[in-house]
Amino acid sequence: CKVLVVGGGTGGCSTGAKLSRILKKNELIILEPSDSHYYQPLFTLVGGGVYKVADARKNMGDVLPRNATWLKDQAAEFSPKSNSVVTAKGDTIEYDFILVATGLQTDYDKIPGLIEALNMDNGGVGSNYSYKYTERTFKALNNFESGNAIFTYPNTPVKCPGAPQKICYIADHYLRKVGKRNNANIMYNTSLPVIFGVKKYADALWKYSMMHVTPPMSSPSPLKKCTDLVNEAGFVDVNPATMQSSRFPNVF
Known part of the structure; x- marks a missing residue:
């Protein structure tokens, strides 16, 4: 594909929507396993009794850009040297550009x-x-x-x-x-x-x-394993001004 977005949270969804306006149909793939999209910034007000958790939820298919191809799967292995990602189901996705929007895992x-x-x-x-x-x-x-x-x-x-x-x-x-x-x-x-x-x-x-309790958090395990892509802390090593990978120019 032209652009692969890994993650359908707020970051992946919103950036994917912007990219879908300039890309042709099927040039954009969003890799996201969940049926539900939660607007997590609302969780603080849910915890404060202002909203219910259901107010923060929408169907994933309703929020992802229509011009994108949604693959209901998750990344299992990142291979930036070969411009590809292997999914949990064993499929290989090749890309020209990739946006890593996996978020953090709560430990x-x-x-x-x-x-x-x-x-x-x-x-x-x-x-x-x-x-x-x-x-x-x-x-x-x-x-x-x-x-x-x-x-x-x-x-x-x-x-x-x-x-x-x-x-x-x-x-x-x-x-x-x-x-x-x-x-x-x-x-x-x-x-x-x-x-x-x-x-x-x-x-x-x-x-x-x-x-x-605010739990410890970390980069998702498949991302941490890709030492070509991440820094010592396990996060994608990027230029903070551009969010572009410091090692791979087609990774953001």
């Missing part, structure tokens, strides 16, 4: 016990970084009566670095609105090994009545 499993906590009834833990868990944030906030309300930030790059703070501020506003703010000790904890250097106080502060 909830890197925090022991987190997935279990997120799936507990009335567990008091939520996360706005997945459609599965963002409504749990407001459930925890709505059920909050008193105690510590903890908001975390991991030691990795994340989608929208401001979002972990936004939900903290929304929670503060909500608790004031319902008359519970004086009962809440709101803590925003960034990516240090412990909250304080003294273990006694660190352990005490990790007791909570509600918690919003």
Whole structure:
């Protein structure tokens, strides 16, 4: 194809739409496995009780550009030297240009016990970084009566670095609105090994009545494996001014 877009999220969808206006039909392929497109910037307001997660969802086929060919599959192997991508189903797609718009993968499993906590009834833990868990944030906030309300930030790059703070501020506003703010000790904890250097106080502060967790995140595994394309952190090595690969001029 002329242009291959890997990923049908907001970045891949919007850029694909612009490219589809200047490319002929079938010159643009969008590689995306999901049937659902979620507008993730809305997840913060879902976690704050302003919207439902269904408000952030649309059918993938309704948002992808009509002039593009949608392949319902995902990238399994990137080969920039041969201008090709191998999909999870084993197909090979050759391209003239490629736009890598895979987004980040959320590594909830890197925090022991987190997935279990997120799936507990009335567990008091939520996360706005997945459609599965963002409504749990407001459930925890709505059920909050008193105690510590903890908001975390991991030691990795994340989608929208401001979002972990936004939900903290929304929670503060909500608790004031319902008359519970004086009962809440709101803590925003960034990516240090412990909250304080003294273990006694660190352990005490990790007791909570509600918690919003921003999980560690990383580049998708197939992308990290392509050392020709990524930097030491596992992300596509690009010129920040142009978003063009520093190694392959047809990769963006």
